[in-house]
Amino acid sequence: MADTALLLIVNLAVTIVGFWLFGEFLIRVITPAARRAGLLTGQIRLIKEWIWLLIAVLAIGAVVHIIGLASQFTTLTISGIIAVAFSLALQTTLSNVISGILLLLDNTLRVNDLIEFSGFKGQVVKIGLRSTWIKTSEGNMMITSNNSIVNGPLINKTAAERLEKKL
Secondary structure, three states: OHHHHHHHHHHHHHHHHHHHHHHHHHHHHHHHHHHHOOOOHHHHHHHHHHHHHHHHHHHHHHHHHHHOOOOHHHHHHHHHHHHHHHHHHOHHHHHHHHHHHHHHHHOOOOOOOEEEEOOEEEEEEEEOOOEEEEEEOOOOEEEEEHHHHHHOOEEEOOOHHHHHHHO
8 A cells, every 4th residue: 555655646746847848858958949049038938938837737737647636537538628728719810820931931021121011011119929010101110910910911021132032
């Protein structure tokens, strides 16, 4: 009986430490990449918080399974429901973040490019992960989602040479 309890405690400790190490590994890989991509400190902190939230949910699920409070089928069902809920809740945000990454990787837009988008003409002031800021010719600031920019139509008037080299 004592051996079983000790084995359970060791198993729980190894699981929790394993999840913690995996979280640290993810953060140490993603943080430098996010800095190179030009993300702001607040955005990097938000990514770290989401990573730790995900690790905590997975660790709690593993602990509940190890203790025996849930069967494998129940654990898979609950994790599937949670995954669907997260994906539906974050669908628009994730779409904008992926579009922002594609904008940066494809070099479609750069800060100070003169563009025409949705009937507006202006200069790109800031490219974030979720949105792009454009100063219109009237002096107004237009903030639009990266997903709408990627879906176009977009005319980049200052990047012709740069973009033609990619062809």
